[in-house]
Amino acid sequence: MKTIKVKNKTEGSKVAFKILQEEIEAGAKTLGLATGSTPLELYKEIRESHLDFSDMVSINLDEYVGLSADDKQSYAYFMKQNLFAAKPFKKSYLPNGLAADLAKETEYYDQILAQYPIDLQILGIGRNAHIGFNEPGTAFSSQTHLVDLTPSTIAANSRFFEKAEDVPKQAISMGLASIMSAKMILLMAFGEEKAEAVAAMIKGPVTEEIPASILQTHPKVILIVDEKAGAGI
Ligand code: PGA
Secondary structure, three states: OEEEEEOOHHHHHHHHHHHHHHHHHOOOOEEEEOOOOOOHHHHHHHHOOOOOOOOOEEEEOEEEOOOOOOOOOOHHHHHHHHHHOOOOOOEEEOOOOOOOOHHHHHHHHHHHHHHOOOOEEEEOOOOOOOEOOEOOOOOOOOOOEEEEOOHHHHHHHHHHOOOHHHOOOEEEEOOHHHHHOOOEEEEEEOOHHHHHHHHHHHHOOOOOOOHHHHHHHOOOEEEEEEOOOOOOO
């Protein structure tokens, strides 16, 4: 794992943008994309750039079950607002959280991943070192799968919803094996709340209790950390 230390999120997002641009110039055709606060400034850099994705494919990490693409809390909506409206891809895939048969949907998503191997995967990391919705204890061998959200995640999300029953209880997520199959991974971590997870990811044992620790075994990972997130490494 190559580590690049930067001052802050703004600088880190610019570094990430440069790497992304270089990979596209070198022929990357399929991008793995993430939601959350971590990639927001990278997406802003992209929106303001001359990059053209019209001949490329994007595949997102995860989506909530039960939310339509128009729902403001859905990841499909997030991607549209922050990237796709300004920079459309030839084809963009997110798991369909409204699929009637969710097991079939996970299988379908694995087929998409097999058809379009990810050249560059953008990743954030959770405070507990999760990647995607792969919480501690998720099998390293996991492919795309249905996830029961933890009570703490459901509670944290409830602030975005009017009624408790509207808060999603499940999500569909690429698994850890799916993420590992990307040819290159660019993981960004910003802020002190990520410091412990970053240290565990790099220095800890490779164990399913630390989902991101599997990245120690990937041949091509670049980690961009700001001073606070990198405090423990
Ligand atoms: P964040 O989430 O980018 O909103 O910090 C990252 C994650 O939980 O994977």
